[in-house]
Amino acid sequence: MHIQPEVSLKPHNTFGIDVKAQQFVEVHQLSDLQTLLKEQQQNPTPLLILGGGSNVLFTRDFEGLVAKIKLKGIRLLREDDSNVWLEAAAGEVWHDLVMHCVQKGYGGIENLSLIPGTVGAAPMQNIGAYGVEIKQVLETVQAVERSTGVLKVFTNEECKFGYRESVFKNIYKDQFVITGITLKLSKKPTFNTSYGAIQEVLQTNQVKELSIQAISDAVCQIRSSKLPDPAKIGNAGSFFKNPTIPFTQFEQLKQAFPHIVGYPVANSQVKVPAGWLIEQSGWKGKRFGHIGVHSRQALVLVNYGGGEGSQIRQLSADIQQSVLQKFGIAIQPEINII
The missing domain is CATH 3.30.465.10 (Uridine Diphospho-n-acetylenolpyruvylglucosamine Reductase; domain 3)
Incomplete structure (x- = not known):
């Protein structure tokens, strides 16, 4: 293993956020991973395990060691x-x-x-x-x-x-x-x-x-x-989970919003597409400088280039608040925000 200092994580996250890891290492063998973890126990520092970087939003530099898992087979x-x-x-x-x-x-x-x-x-x-x-x-x-x-x-x-x-x-x-x-x-x-x-x-x-x-x-x-290709526009796919709400709440919402979409699931719950809620709240296709909401799928937040993770985090919070105010439904990110 070769631990490198001060490595940009831009190529290692699909949002393309340009933050740095204090230390960075690629792990290709199970034994190397076990060695790394043993060393971490002896000299504790923050450790972040990274895969493809397609489900993470970096909002700051990582003050510790980022270990990218490259186990193959x-x-x-x-x-x-x-x-x-x-x-x-x-x-x-x-x-x-x-x-x-x-x-x-x-x-x-x-x-x-x-x-x-x-x-x-x-x-x-x-x-x-x-x-x-x-x-x-x-x-x-x-x-x-x-x-x-x-x-x-x-x-x-x-x-x-x-x-x-x-x-x-x-x-x-x-x-x-x-x-x-x-x-x-x-x-x-x-x-x-x-x-x-x-x-x-x-x-x-x-x-x-x-x-x-x-x-x-x-x-x-x-x-x-x-969905946009992360190689062309920075994104992490669906940013939010589809919320589930009680059937009674869904029926009440249907009176106010006749076109609301929902899929019955277990325990008298209904799954409502978060993309529909976000689109109906007016966010689809909105752009704010270097970041925005994708024009074809409101579930996808994008970095057009040069955007910061903190800006995307704030955008997601604004969207959550907007949906909650309009529909009374709390939507949650499925992305890991660091």
């Missing part, structure tokens, strides 16, 4: 007539893993195509899109405990997955470093095409025979049409 553990068990290291690019599975004919994560970030971040917030969440196919998470350097294995149940939630974001926050995951995927997949515009795109593409490749292509097409 995808391997088949076992298989039977119906399923395969696949292990993927935390530093793999998530979309690359999806493409690997699509090409091999392993079904289960094709709806999660083109989600930015690394494999290690996927279970952290239970990534999901177009009717699928990673918890539906995840068997185990491998993670190193920061305080001991010991590698532990968490079952799906032990991860306590929720909507963009897991134990790694709450009760075990900053206590473990995810090093890999194991997925159970299907050789005889059931196709999920009911969410969003997937069916419409499949018809437009004149797909005659449904396949995981066709679904992945459709999802990529939809995401590319709605």
